[in-house]
Structures are given as structure tokens and as C-alpha cells.
Amino acid sequence: MTAPTVLRLRADDTLAQRLARSAALRAEGFALRTADVAGWLTQRARAHHFRVERIALNDLDGWFFATDTGNLHHHTGRFFSIEGIDVNHNEGAIRRWQQPMIRQPEVGILGILAKEFDGVLHFLLQAKMEPGNRNLLQLSPTVQATHSNYTGAHRGTPVKYLEYFTDPSRGTVLTDVLQSEHGSWFYRKSNRNIVMETVDDVPVDDDFCWLTLGQIGELLRYDNVVNMDARTVLASCPVTSAEPGALNTDMELRSWFTVERSRHSLTAERVPLADIEEWKRSDFTLGRDDGRYFRLVAVAVEAGNREVTGWSQPLFEPTGIGVSAFLFRHFGGVPHLLVQAKVEAGFLDTVELAPTVQCTPGNWAHLPEPLRPYFLDVVRVAGPDRVRYAAVHSEEGGRFLNAESRYLFVEADEAQAPLDPPTGFRWATPGQLNNLAQHGHYLNVQARTLLACLNAGTVRLDPTR
């Protein structure tokens, strides 16, 4: 029996055009001019009292190291914990190690509210303080909330605009996908990456402003302005790239990914933090004698515009600046990025697609040249004629302290990045990666930052001549 129901087109063909129109508006939108955003951020910072200072691990308020395991927990059992993991991998330069990991089984919401003004999509971003950011305030999604935030574990003020992301009837979903966070630091963490469009008349709070995709793209040229959460949400926006073809069909690319995910054997077993090998706890840090990778530290925060006005928390502090770079080339006139199927111990399933180079170079300096990351030197020696994009961005400032990476797009040639790349690498077009980003756990968070720069028109990969 046929019910008289109105069907809808399965895909909204107009969305890609609407995103392109928003990306084309770069100097100004409905609200702030792009050039005025830096001043607005400074003004928002002044309006609040933000102070972050390092404290001793034992001075963490509300947190405790469990007597049996040495794991670091919040007294409520919520938020997140720091535990140990023991990792075994069947290949690579380092095949067995132990390390601290952040365990936060709950799924957070990274949501950007969208609305058309004068026929152009705008995105509501927030000037948000995160204690781990060197400059504290960056542009973040409309809502950036852990489950503890939005169910009230903070006992603070309600999360603004949250209702748009918990009640589907409040708008039209433009993207909504579970994506991983840093697999080297988080144990199987994922967050919802959502863009919701509304036609409501939305009151704009002092710490929020509407920007076009093009304006955000321009701001991505600057260091430490657009935060990681905003970048990853924008990476999942379904833009389209006009690509007449690709080196590999979509099916071949997915098949290669399936093979890569299958061939790696990785176990990451939870172990007590107190027992992990080569890590030592002192008053202010839990770290390694060789100074590599990262250390666990603690900070006390005073803040005015957060859900609560003051708190202390642990953070991971990397011991060097990272490099995340896509090498790109043109084949048949179409730009291709060299993606890497990268193993990270905290991933839900062995590998995700990463930039060509993703590492903290200092962590590899002690190893002989053949064991260092592929293509790192190609990126390191690239002159300005080859560097199409370079900016320093912060990783999640709510969990990481001064965790900065230099993000680059670097043009390469056959000698530097061959058509037939080493095992674990494959050429893919921006359009192919954008399609994969509509599904969870294909692209890692670093690749998504670079993809956001493509989606927002920050970098164009046109041939140089």
C-alpha cells in the first residue's frame, strides 16, 4: 500500500554551490570585516579575565592519582582520565612502547550553526578561551562541548546554542559525522562534527560572530586564529571540486585503504599509568628522561566566559612543534595530494589517512636516516617557490598545552614524490578526500585541518604556470 507521503531528493545538489558562494566572499560578510576579526578577538580577550598558570600535579583541584593504578581521574569519574597504554605494532621504526593516553569514552559535540544572510551562508564562530592555547582565545565552533559540559557535570552556565545540535527539528543538517581526534594522545576518542543550518532569528552573544566560509578561509592564513575544532568541522563540509578524473578511481582508493587498514596489526592494551616504562613523575610533570614526545602537566585557569569561572586540569604538552604537510602534484592537470595511511595507537581501527608528512621532527632525530619519516626532508628544504601554504595552528587547547604544528602544502615533482609512491602512500584528489570526509574515521585530524584550508579556499592548488 502506498502512503501519500512527500519524498525528498536524497542529496541536496545546491549545497555545494551555496558553500562555493560563501567561500567566494572573503573580505567581508554580513557582520565583521575579515580585517577586523583580529581586533575583535583582542577586544573579547580584554573583556574577560583569563589567566592560566602551571601548577604542581598534586595541586590539581578535584583530580587524583588512583592509589592502585596511578591513573589520573576527576573525583566525579567524569570528564576524562589519564591512563597508560602498552602498544605493539607489526611494523615501523618503533614497534613496542608504553605511554600515557587520554581516555574520554564520551562523544563530544563540535557544532557550527549556519544561516543565510543576503543569500550567502554564514557560520557562527565563537571567540573561545582554551587554556592550552598560547594566545588563549581562538575562533571555535558555535558549540564545542563534551558530554560532561552539556549534561551539566560542570555545574556551570548552560552551553549557548546547544539546542540546535541536540534537537534535529531546529534546522537542516549540512554535515554530521563522527571523526577521530589525535590518535597518538587520545584512546579511541571521537566527536560529532556538525554543521546545522537555521532560518531562525538567532540572537548573537558578545563572544560570537557570523563569518562566511571565505572569511574563515582568509583567517586560516594566520597562525593560531582558527582553532582545531572549527577546522575539523569545516573539513567535513560537502564542497565539490570540479575534477575531470583522478589517478585512482574512488573504488581503488577505498580498496587501497582497506588493504592498509587490514595489513597492520596493532594492539593497544590499557595498563596502569604508574607502571609505564621510561616515564617518570616529578612534581610538575610526568615525562621521559630523553625529553621526547610529550609530558603530562597541570594548569590552573581563571576565566570569565566559560561554563565555570575557575578550574584546574591536566594537559599534555608536546616537547616540540609538529609538521603536517601535504605534498601535491598535478596529473593530467588535476591536483593530487599524497596521502599516508598512518597508524596511531589510539585510533579505533589501525590507520587513518594522514598528511604526507606528520611528525614532530625532534622525536626522530635520534634515529638513523632510513628510519625517519618519509618525505620529511622534501618538506624541510622546500623553498618559497614550492610552499603554497604554511601556517602554524594549535591542536585542541582544552587537552593540549602549546601543541602547535606547522601546516603546509608543498608542491613536488617526480624526483621528490614519485607517481608510484612507497607502500603506505597514495595519490588522491581533494574531491576524493572530501567525499571520504563525509564518513567517519577515514581522515585523521591533521589531514582534516589541511582539508579545511582547501574547503575554505585558503589555498588553491592550481598549476604554477
Next chain:
Amino acid sequence: MTAPTVLRLRADDTLAQRLARSAALRAEGFALRTADVAGWLTQRARAHHFRVERIALNDLDGWFFATDTGNLHHHTGRFFSIEGIDVNHNEGAIRRWQQPMIRQPEVGILGILAKEFDGVLHFLLQAKMEPGNRNLLQLSPTVQATHSNYTGAHRGTPVKYLEYFTDPSRGTVLTDVLQSEHGSWFYRKSNRNIVMETVDDVPVDDDFCWLTLGQIGELLRYDNVVNMDARTVLASCPVTSAEPGALNTDMELRSWFTVERSRHSLTAERVPLADIEEWKRSDFTLGRDDGRYFRLVAVAVEAGNREVTGWSQPLFEPTGIGVSAFLFRHFGGVPHLLVQAKVEAGFLDTVELAPTVQCTPGNWAHLPEPLRPYFLDVVRVAGPDRVRYAAVHSEEGGRFLNAESRYLFVEADEAQAPLDPPTGFRWATPGQLNNLAQHGHYLNVQARTLLACLNAGTVRLDPTR
């Protein structure tokens, strides 16, 4: 610089048409007539010496219960092990339990070789014995191999046709995706589901035959002929359905899935098999006093055409026959299936999409009516006018003994299956589910069996008038 490289279309538009052509050929193909397949299977069974008998758990050859944990392992450390898990879930009728689980961290290959004969795609299926099948021999993929099989842990004969699935240069990949297995019995198991097309002249071994998609579809009308592994591979074939629209856009469907995956909180911690609550070991079984769910048993196998000629192994034996049914309705003339976001403890990530009803009714008989599975009664009382398809199929006969489920498509109306279904259920079109099956871990193995019946034209969901 632009290299002179020939690009390819990202998607092969002709594949869906070629699959449709193959599905249209139902009575005969290039080789066996469909009507002769049953006889051929009987003949293949006679050509081998297959004997399976139950043995005591302690008589398992090469297997041992570890003294510390009671976990059941193979002496090589390979194949799989039986361990305990402790499950906690934040909703449902039963929120905490312990049970045995099969742990097999390696990724297996389920591969079907395809080739055109007279312009029509044929698929090379194998008459394969699996000790857990009631009728022992069923049609299976060309290659059905665990990592232990194809890396020689069996010390048997090499796996036939394996090279087509380990060397991508041997053919064209039509589908290749990592899919889950039974989440109630396997701990985070996934297998590669592959179809590879070749133009080689392929010598056909006695136990193999070429069949069209339509022939396989006809064979899916019969009980226990097409095995689970063949069904799941066929479910991933990218057929297309001509659908003018759907109740929910693709984006809304994925967003709902994201919400469902996020809202469930589930932990499944490994615990020693010796310690799991309510399970007791006797000479021949490890099971529960109340007889529910399943029991661990052991069999000895004598076989002629397997990689080795005799072995013994543990199997899980369910204590009742399962029901897996999609309710369907037409909206705006387009068939829609009522999918369920179902939690299974062994899934990689909380939920996958399952049939409307998926349960073993006997396991729920002790619970009060409101706690029993939704829609079970709608399926149970459906008369022949509503049952569009029903057949009994076996689950993986290499791990499960007499694990049979009745698979159904049942037409429903608004009173039985409302347009606005309960939380955890959503209407989706066959085309939408087929698109999701191109990616891993959206559809569970039971849903994929039913999807295979649609892909192969076994069941048509046309309006009855």
C-alpha cells in the same frame, strides 16, 4: 608542473548496469543451469569424505584452556581464541552481562572472483564444507581465508585463487570494504569483502563454478545454500536502485546514524573466561544453566578438500533459531526498509544498522512483554500475503554450529510500523543502504544478508497492486 598522465573517471558508471545485466540472467549462465546447482553440490559432497562429530572440550587437539584465565587458545597462538567479556550498556532490557566471545584480531579475506562471459558478469563460487553447517556444503566465496589460512599457519595446501585478492594488479576491484561479523559473538572482528574482476583465462577447479548474480539470487530462495560469507560480499556490490527520492535525505540518514552511535555508551572489557558469571563448563559444553543464548562446544572434522585433511576446533552453538526481518513499506511509491541502530557488544563502535527485528525469540521469552524486541510480534503473526521473502540461512559455519536464522522481508502498514518509528529505528531506501554498504561498519552482517537478497533480485519490493 603537469605530468602527462592519463586520468580515469572516478566512478565506473557502467558497473551498476553490468550488475543489473548479470542479475537479470536467472535460470542459467555460462556454466551450470540454476536448477542443476543442488545436484552439483550433492555430487561435490560425495566426492569428499566429510565427517563432523562432537567431542569433549578436553579432546580438542592443539587447543588448550589457559591455566590462569581459562581462555581457550590454539597452541600456536594463531587462529582464534575464546575469552570472556564483561559488558556494560547505558540502556536496554539487559544492561550488564558477561559472556564468552571469539577473539580473532586478524582480518580475513572474503573474495569473489568475477569475469564476463558472453558480456555478462559471472561470479566464481565454491562448494565449501564448513563444520558448523547442518548440511556441511554450501556455496561460498571464491576465497574465504583467515590470515592464518593464507599465511600458511594451517600447513595445508595453498588457498586456491588467493593471488587475485592479494595482488591488486591481477584484476579490477569492483568492491573492497572491511565489514563487521556477528557483534554478539565476535570481539571487534572484521573481514575484507572483495569482488575482483579478471580477464584472465581462469582454470576452474572441480569444487568451483561460475554463476550469474541472478542465479545466485535464485539460489538465495532456498534454505542453507548460499553461505554467509558469499551473502555479505554480494551485499557490498554497488548496484543502483532507481529511486526518485526518500523520506530522509542521505545526509539526514547519516546524521541519525551519528546520533545513534553517539548516544549509546557501551564498554566491553575482556575478562578471564574461567570467571564469567552464570556460565559453567562441563565435559562437552560451556554454557548457562538457563539454556539461553549459546554454548561453547567442540567438534572433530575429517575432510578431503580443505587446506588440511583433519582437525578439531571449538564452535559456538546457539540454543535457538534466530529471526532477522526487515519490515518494509512504500512511501511516495518508493520502498523503504525500517532499519534499527542496534548495539552489539563486539562491534568496533557501539551500533550498526540491523534489520527491524533481529533476535533469537527464545532468549526473550522470560522477559515481560514491554522489554521484548520491538516489532517481533508483527513479524511473528505476518501471514503469507505480507511475507515477501522467507528463507533459513546459516551463519558462519567455520565458527558457529547449527547457527540458523530465518530471514524475512515483511510488508507492513502504518499500524504495524509507523512513519514516525520509535527511537533507534529509521526508514531508509534500499539504495541508501547499498550506498552505506560501500563503507565499513554501517550495516551489520544480518542486514547485509537481506541486502544481498535485494542486490541479487531474490526479492522485489514492488507495491502489491
